[in-house]
Amino acid sequence: MKTKRFHARSMSEGLKKISAEFGDEAIILSNRKVGSGVEILAAVEHPAADRMYQYSEPDGAEIIRATNTDREPVDKEHLMGLLSSIGPLKKNPAAQAVTQLSGYQKKHAEYNQPKAQIQSKPQVHKPAKPQSSPRAMTTNKSAAATRSGAGESREISGMRSEIQDLRRLLEQQSQELRKIIPLRHGANESVDPVAEKLSQFGLSIDLVKMLLAEVPVSLGNEDRWKQALAIVSSRIETCQTELVRKGGIYAFNGLTGSGKTTSLAKLAARFVMEQGADQLLLVSMDQFRIGAQDTLKTLSKILQCDFISPDDTLTLEDVLQRYSRSKRLILIDTCGSREGTEYFLDSLAAGTMSSKVRNILVIPSTTTMDVIQDYMDRFSRYPFYASVLTKVDESCRLGPALSLVMEKQLPMAYWTDGQNIPEDIHVARGHHIVSRAITSWRKRYEQKPDAYSRNAEQHLMVN
Ligand SMILES: Nc1nc2c(ncn2[C@@H]2O[C@H](COP(=O)(O)OP(=O)(O)OP(=O)(O)O)[C@@H](O)[C@H]2O)c(=O)[nH]1
Ligand SMILES: [Mg+2]
Structure with missing residues (x-):
């Protein structure tokens, strides 16, 4: 393994230098501010000696140019083999070492960490120790109730009326929804299976409403369902040309x-x-x-x-x-x-x-x-x-x-x-x-x- 200290004006410039010299396998061991710049200690198992491509303009934007002489004719099978070798895209583990630099980057590191790592120190909530015996608590409770009886009953009646308001609101909303969606129909008020199925499939209420309005009730349920799906298929806009x-x-x-x-x-x-x-x-x-x-x-x-x-x-x-x-x-x-x-x-x-x-x-x-x-x-x-x-x-x-x-x-x-x-x-x-x-x-x-x-x-x- 080779290690080296890199100095640069900014972190991104430093990372480019490391990448140019050590390649993509580099690992960041530490970093610190030095004067107006940064010092980064990086390591690599095998320095990238023979690169396939030259990083031109190493102090500026990173450009990897595949010149025409580099290019070989596309061999699909060979290419498919190479592509399958990269498999699912993975994040570079080095990112997590470096992303502790700023608040912003730290936020990213948290995003990219597996959940288990983020929660490496779970907060254990121990049940609070009872302050007194249940009996004493009851006594305390009733004493407190006596002390602030009027205040508490006002609070409780306030809460009760809030709950009633909420209940009224929910009932109202549910009645409105039932009007919108003919969820129940027929003499025995059974659930409309097509409405049910479309909503189970996850379509939004507006869409279900629109679909039900467009499929004639005279059709059987199976046909209504199929017709509704045909409408969905035809209404999904797609790009004409790939x-x-x-x-x-x-x-x-x-x-x-x-x-x-x-x-x-x-x-x-x-x-x-x-x-x-x-x-x-x-x-x-x-x-x-x-x-x-x-x-x-x-x-x-x-x-x-x-x-x-x-x-x-x-x-x-x-x-x-x-x-x-x-x-x-x-x-x-x-x-x-x-x-x-x-x-x-x-x-x-x-x-x-x-x-x-x-x-x-x-x-x-x-x-x-x-x-x-x-x-x-x-x-x-x-x-x-x-x-x-x-x-x-x-x-x-x-x-x-x-x-x-x-x-x-x-x-x-x-x-x-x-x-x-x-x-x-x-x-x-x-x-x-x-x-x-x-x-x-x-x-x-x-x-x-x-x-x-x-x-x-x-x-x-x-x-
Ligand atoms: N199962 C499955 N996984 C997918 C699909 N598309 C992407 N992934 C996986 O989803 C994960 C994230 O994919 P990325 O392509 O890195 O996502 P991204 O939007 O570029 O992520 P950031 O750059 O971090 O914002 C990777 O593990 C992918 O392999 C897909 O169609 N199916
Ligand atoms: Mg990405």
Whole structure:
């Protein structure tokens, strides 16, 4: 193992120096402020002696350029082998050592730590020692009641009236919901099975209401159900031309861990297999975490395409100005945190190329859609061009995600159902995603029909 102290003006400059000399395997042992700069102690098992690519401009933006002489003709099978070797994208463990530097970075480190580590010191709440015996407590209680009898009864009656108000409100809401959704129908007021099923599937109340209004009651339930799903399939907007074929500049936005980098990697690999590597540029806007760029760097080496990480010396605007004509596809990876998204959007706004960049929203189907809605509202100043629905393989109900894209009229470009690069990504087609959603939901529904039945009415009440 080799260790070395690196001095730099800033942490990011230091990390670049380490990366240039020690490569991606470097581990940060310690760091401290020295004068106006930083000193970082780094170690590496085997210094990267023979690199496949030269890091040009080591003191400026990191550019890995795959020259034409580096490139070999694309051999799909060989490429698939290399891609499968990178497997699910992993965070660089060194990131966690470094991310203790600032409050912001610390926040990231916590995000990336497994839960068990975050909660390494669970707070044990011991039951409070009784101050006195139960008998004494009763005595104390009644004494206290006597002392402040009038005050307490006022408090209790206040609470009682609040509870009654709440109950009235709930009853009112539930009556309104029953009016909206014909949950019960027929002489014996039985539950409308189609309404129930649609809500169990996770569609929003507005959507269920709209669907029920469109499917004639005269049809049998099975036909009403099928017709409702056909309407859902036809109302999911999808991109007419596949993005990879269309080309352009696409930035992947979304919550931390939503699958941005993995989806980008899948599309990059797809593009290289179809059109070769020289027309592709990968850009990482995730400057905040040391390990964040490693995946894209590794990917660019495997795919033999260019990679750039803009910074103060070469801004995003410079990169886009320079490469938007020569590259057919530019894929930009962003950092999922609020700060990371803002950094990216601010960098975009600072230049003149923002209208050329299409923002893709990566929606993990395993998350509650309130969170996604909140993210969309927060960054609404830049409209999203399309969405990628991820982790379909891990989700039991796609209804909420489908409701969101339909209600927001956000076209779906792709959906993903696994960690394999590039296989587990599919061009979005309404009927395809709905039938996949129904198949996986039905599997679980048939396994636990009771649980779903119990939840159905509740779902209608709370949504
Ligand atoms: N099962 C499954 N896992 C996925 C899918 N897409 C991504 N993942 C996994 O989800 C995890 C997070 O994916 P990333 O691509 O790193 O997510 P990200 O949005 O780039 O994360 P940050 O950069 O930290 O914000 C990784 O373990 C991926 O392998 C998918 O479709 N199915
Ligand atoms: Mg990422």
